[in-house]
Amino acid sequence: MREEKEELILRNTKEFFTKEELKEALDRRNLRAYLGRAITGPLHIGHLVSLSKLKDLQKADIHVIILLADIHAALDDLKAKWEDLDIRLEYTKKATELAVGWEKMPEFARGRDFQLTRDYEMDIFKLATITKVKEGLHAASEVTRMSDPKVSEVIYPIMQALDEEYLNVDIQVGGLDQRHILMYAREYLPKIGYRRRMELMMPLLPSLKGPGVKMSSSIPGTKIPVTASEETIRKLINSAYCPEKSLEGNPIVSLIDLYVLPNEGTIKIDREEKFGGTIEIKSPEEMDRLYTEGSVHPKDVKEYVSSYLIRKLKPVREYFESNSDMLDKLGPEFR
Numbered sequence: 001m002r003e004e005k006e007e008l009i010l011r012n013t014k015e016f017f018t019k020e021e022l023k024e025a026l027d028r029r030n031l032r033a034y035l036g037r038a039i040t041g042p043l044h045i046g047h048l049v050s051l052s053k054l055k056d057l058q059k060a061d062i063h064v065i066i067l068l069a070d071i072h073a074a075l076d077d078l079k080a081k082w083e084d085l086d087i088r089l090e091y092t093k094k095a096t097e098l099a100v101g102w103e104k105m106p107e108f109a110r111g112r113d114f115q116l117t118r119d120y121e122m123d124i125f126k127l128a129t130i131t132k133v134k135e136g137l138h139a140a141s142e143v144t145r146m147s148d149p150k151v152s153e154v155i156y157p158i159m160q161a162l163d164e165e166y167l168n169v170d171i172q173v174g175g176l177d178q179r180h181i182l183m184y185a186r187e188y189l190p191k192i193g194y195r196r197r198m199e200l201m202m203p204l205l206p207s208l209k210g211p212g213v214k215m216s217s218s219i220p221g222t223k224i225p226v227t228a229s230e231e232t233i234r235k236l237i238n239s240a241y242c243p244e245k246s247l248e249g250n251p252i253v254s255l256i257d258l259y260v261l262p263n264e265g266t267i268k269i270d271r272e273e274k275f276g277g278t279i280e281i282k283s284p285e286e287m288d289r290l291y292t293e294g295s296v297h298p299k300d301v302k303e304y305v306s307s308y309l310i311r312k313l314k315p316v317r318e319y320f321e322s323n324s325d326m327l328d329k330l331g332p333e334f335r
């Protein structure tokens with residue numbers, strides 16, 4: 001039983017601090033975990049990897065919380081303006097509810113609901129007196145914009161560390177880009193008398209444009225918003241980087257390994273009859289082997305992934321089609 005849970009929690013993770021702590025905790029109590037999202041921009045396919053991971057945690061009987069980190073979105077060099085936080089909250093919550101195919105809806109928390117209390121504020125000051133500016137900047141360096149960094153970008157990791165305590169969780173889940181902040185949290189919470197938390201990091205989905213072009217809201221064609229039209233999905237996938245027989249920085253095969261297979265267990269990819277017809281694939285290892293030996297071609301995986309995304313994202317796409325005024329208010333990058 002414990003082994004099964006451990007396997008579910010750890011599968012496809014890039015790093016977990018620490019596996020020893022996990023074993024011990026699983027034996028002792030029911031666990032709680034959270035994933036935070038600064039509501040800086042559109043929800044896109046890159047986010048689906050960590051969000052899907054939460055379903056594994058739920059299967060392992062962990063209570064899961066999604067933090068809609070509104071204040072953080074402004075602290076990150078005003079990527080979201082203070083006056084836009086409400087509508088972004090509404091959008092992010094709805095999109096997250098509809099894009100993931102939850103069997104059990106996770107709990108949602110809003111940053112400002114607990115981050116504006118006296119105790120929380122006092123703890124920000126406590127951490128601020130023992131965190132060197134250089135350390136704070138290092139912690140945030142992979143996450144916030146860091147162009148001529150503002151004081152808020154040092155407050156950002158301090159607050160993310162405190163969120164672990166104030167959401168009363170055992171595990172924080174994040175992408176590998178969160179690594180320095182998560183390590184900061186592990187090191188600094190005990191310094192102000194709080195328990196050190198476990199940190200689970202998921203691999204990052206490579207950019208659709210291939211190595212060297214970051215997946216970013218500001219670079220067109222590097223990611224697919226969950227609200228994208230069928231036509232946009234097909235166009236973006238068809239023009240995506242997907243070198244034959246190579247997994248290096250390959251976003252399409254990575255999507256299958258990190259998002260499709262964990263969600264589906266087994267998949268069937270269609271190929272032309274002369275290449276062997278439909279083939280069943282049961283694991284990322286099998287997918288990678290078939291792809292690198294050339295038994296499955298870029299065309300096959302692209303076709304599969306386009307249809308899969310179109311099908312899975314239908315509820316979120318349809319919701320925002322009938323509520324398109326919300327996307328209009330949010331701005332062009334949300335489409």
Ligand code: STL
Binds near residue numbers: 161163175
């Ligand atoms: C980003 C992009 C992304 C996730 C995050 C930020 C996470 C932010 C966050 C904020 C507060 C927390 C935890 C996580 O307590 O995909 O720019």
